[in-house]
Amino acid sequence: MLYRESGQFKTSYKADMAIFPIRQDRWGVIAVLILAVVIVPLGASEHVIVGYLTPFLIWSIAAIGLNLLTGYAGQLSLGHGAFMAVGAYSAYNLSIRVPDLPLLGVFIIAGLITAAFGVLVGSPSLRIKGFYLAVATLAAQFFTEWVFATFPWFVGGAMSMVIDTPAMTLFGYPIVSSLDNYFLVLGFLIVMTLLAKNLVRSEIGRAWMAIRDMDVAAEVIGIRPLYTKLSAFAVSSFFAGIAGALYAFCYVKSVDFTAFDLFVSLKVLFMVILGGMGSILGSFLGAAFIVILPILLNVVAHELTGGQVSANLITNIEHMIFGGLIVYFLIVEPHGLARMWMTAKEKMRLWPFPH
Amino acid sequence: MNEFVFVMEVLIAGLLSGVMYSLVALGFVLIFKASGVFNFAQGAMVLFAALTFARFLEMGINFWLAAAIALVIMMVMAIVIERVMLRPLVAQPVIILFMATIGLNYFLEGMAQAVWDSQVHALELGIEDVPWEWVMDTTGMLVSLFDVWAAVICGVLVLVLAFFFQKGRIGRALRAVADDNQAAMSVGIPLQMIWAIVWATAGIVALVAGALWGQRLGVQFSISLVALKALPVLILGGFNSIAGAIIGGLIIGASEKLAEVYLGPIIGGGIEAWFAYFIAMLFLMIRPHGLFGEELIERV
Numbered sequence: 001m002l003y004r005e006s007g008q009f010k011t012s013y014k015a016d017m018a019i020f021p022i023r024q025d026r027w028g029v030i031a032v033l034i035l036a037v038v039i040v041p042l043g044a045s046e047h048v049i050v051g052y053l054t055p056f057l058i059w060s061i062a063a064i065g066l067n068l069l070t071g072y073a074g075q076l077s078l079g080h081g082a083f084m085a086v087g088a089y090s091a092y093n094l095s096i097r098v099p100d101l102p103l104l105g106v107f108i109i110a111g112l113i114t115a116a117f118g119v120l121v122g123s124p125s126l127r128i129k130g131f132y133l134a135v136a137t138l139a140a141q142f143f144t145e146w147v148f149a150t151f152p153w154f155v156g157g158a159m160s161m162v163i164d165t166p167a168m169t170l171f172g173y174p175i176v177s178s179l180d181n182y183f184l185v186l187g188f189l190i191v192m193t194l195l196a197k198n199l200v201r202s203e204i205g206r207a208w209m210a211i212r213d214m215d216v217a218a219e220v221i222g223i224r225p226l227y228t229k230l231s232a233f234a235v236s237s238f239f240a241g242i243a244g245a246l247y248a249f250c251y252v253k254s255v256d257f258t259a260f261d262l263f264v265s266l267k268v269l270f271m272v273i274l275g276g277m278g279s280i281l282g283s284f285l286g287a288a289f290i291v292i293l294p295i296l297l298n299v300v301a302h303e304l305t306g307g308q309v310s311a312n313l314i315t316n317i318e319h320m321i322f323g324g325l326i327v328y329f330l331i332v333e334p335h336g337l338a339r340m341w342m343t344a345k346e347k348m349r350l351w352p353f354p355h
Numbered sequence: 356m357n358e359f360v361f362v363m364e365v366l367i368a369g370l371l372s373g374v375m376y377s378l379v380a381l382g383f384v385l386i387f388k389a390s391g392v393f394n395f396a397q398g399a400m401v402l403f404a405a406l407t408f409a410r411f412l413e414m415g416i417n418f419w420l421a422a423a424i425a426l427v428i429m430m431v432m433a434i435v436i437e438r439v440m441l442r443p444l445v446a447q448p449v450i451i452l453f454m455a456t457i458g459l460n461y462f463l464e465g466m467a468q469a470v471w472d473s474q475v476h477a478l479e480l481g482i483e484d485v486p487w488e489w490v491m492d493t494t495g496m497l498v499s500l501f502d503v504w505a506a507v508i509c510g511v512l513v514l515v516l517a518f519f520f521q522k523g524r525i526g527r528a529l530r531a532v533a534d535d536n537q538a539a540m541s542v543g544i545p546l547q548m549i550w551a552i553v554w555a556t557a558g559i560v561a562l563v564a565g566a567l568w569g570q571r572l573g574v575q576f577s578i579s580l581v582a583l584k585a586l587p588v589l590i591l592g593g594f595n596s597i598a599g600a601i602i603g604g605l606i607i608g609a610s611e612k613l614a615e616v617y618l619g620p621i622i623g624g625g626i627e628a629w630f631a632y633f634i635a636m637l638f639l640m641i642r643p644h645g646l647f648g649e650e651l652i653e654r655v
Contacts, residue, residue, distance in 0.1 A: 076450065124636065127643045131393045131453070135590045136639060139632030146628045217655040262583070266457055273454045312473055319465030326458030331443040334451045
């Protein structure tokens with residue numbers, strides 16, 4: 001009843017090609033935007049913004065990036081932690097070594113550097129496929145960890161490997177409070193989501209999907225595999241690089257390569273798979289799930305045990321539950337949370353008169 | 356001459372440590388061959404097996420009895436995994452199964468350390484990690500006796516597995532399933548049972564690998580990361596070749612040790628973290644399915 005597109009006629013090509021063709025979707029998006037921009041900053045506590053929302057938004061960017069690569073272009077990557085690390089370190093070095101560069105320039109150039117790195121890592125994808133490629137991208141993961149651990153140049157010659165990020169100013173406005181950081185991340189997220197959503201609706205997005213579905217067939221109908229695969233890697237690592245830079249600058253406020261290890265790569269992959277491959281909305285749902293779940297488990301565990309059981313045991317049991325829940329979700333809905341949402345929408349469309 | 360002896364020594368040490376990688380890679384290959392699942396949880400299985408074994412030994416149980424108990428536990432675990440995780444996921448895309456094994460990885464790691472604990476446990480197999488005197492006297496090379504034993508054990512294990520795969524009803528069924536899941540099922544081979552057998556075998560391999568690595572490194576969480584060292588071996592040899600796992604292990608082990616000695620000082624230490632991957636990538640550029648991996652013929 002509420003969610004039904006009957007009566008919404010498209011009278012122009014423009015309306016037909018709109019990013020959200022259904023009116024209810026448009027309202028929904030506007031409602032979410034109002035929630036994120038107006039209500040959350042007014043209502044949410046400092047703790048919620050710093051601890052939950054900012055990381056959720058940053059991980060969403062990373063998850064969208066990997067979803068473009070894995071969900072749309074069908075190339076499996078276990079190196080997104082490395083891409084995030086490259087983004088974070090590039091942003092740090094740019095802001096230290098080129099002091100005149102404005103903040104947005106720092107982030108965008110850091111993203112572009114990561115994109116170049118991503119193309120390099122992705123270049124074997126022309127020859128290597130499937131899990132062989134996944135393991136090959138692991139090489140990037142370990143290589144970057146080693147590079148950042150070995151060469152002090154990347155941290156400006158500092159002896160300590162963990163360094164604080166410099167202060168940020170955006171158009172003369174200093175970004176200090178947690179709310180400032182939240183808005184900066186949110187701004188990036190909105191622009192990049194729009195970018196991703198439009199990319200996948202455009203020629204290049206269709207080329208990615210063709211390559212994903214069957215790369216030989218795609219090649220036969222005239223899609224260039226080299227350009228298509230590498231552009232997917234470039235765009236995906238651009239997203240990951242910006243996410244990594246934001247993670248370092250706006251969330252942990254320090255640059256540290258140990259924060260971007262293999263398990264970060266796996267975490268982003270989980271967001272994509274649990275959220276739903278080939279769905280931008282799924283990336284958000286997956287990121288929310290993976291960010292919130294461990295915090296929730298932690299809170300519940302501490303509530304239940306009342307601090308009487310050793311922290312070590314609790315951590316291990318949390319790991320068990322986390323792993324178990326992931327397997328459970330994969331069994332219940334292998335297509336991810338986005339598919340659940342689709343099913344719900346179908347139901348709503350017929351409600352209250354299902355066949 | 357001295358230089359030559361040194362090179363040989365490094366080479367042999369590398370080959371022998373490569374055998375240790377092969378042992379872990381073998382577990383991956385077995386499961387991939389039979390079910391097409393890239394089992395990320397192999398490292399956690401190694402940890403779980405080694406920890407179980409070490410803790411039973413610490414309780415003062417006889418060595419062989421402890422080994423048998425650990426073996427049975429690994430088999431039961433395989434059956435449970437098949438029942439609870441693999442069966443509902445039949446016919447899902449491989450990436451879903453892959454993600455499920457990562458979930459399993461978290462679960463097993465958590466369980467291993469929750470049931471036992473996260474301390475470092477010493478594991479004594481009764482083989483001393485000392486230079487082999489006979490070799491030292493005759494050639495002047497330092498070759499660890501423990502490494503040689505590990506190689507022998509690995510060799511025996513591979514022979515047993517090869518025999519198991521070649522002979523008998525189950526061997527034939529295993530090869531049929533490895534060849535084509537659906538065709539095997541259509542001629543009446545119980546796929547689920549075969550999977551349980553394969554996972555149990557991988558569990559046994561994990562136990563052997565865990566015991567050997569456990570004596571070397573001490574049984575603790577970091578032992579599960581050994582699996583990451585086995586991945587380059589795996590892609591170099593090919594995901595579905597037992598021989599590939601062995602030869603890949605030898606190549607990786609030898610080149611890694613040589614690189615550590617000759618290349619390490621030039622470009623900064625610690626290159627063993629990624630050098631194996633680098634070698635594997637070089638091989639993949641020429642043979643994209645690994646040295647012995649099954650080549651996929653793509654049709655449109």
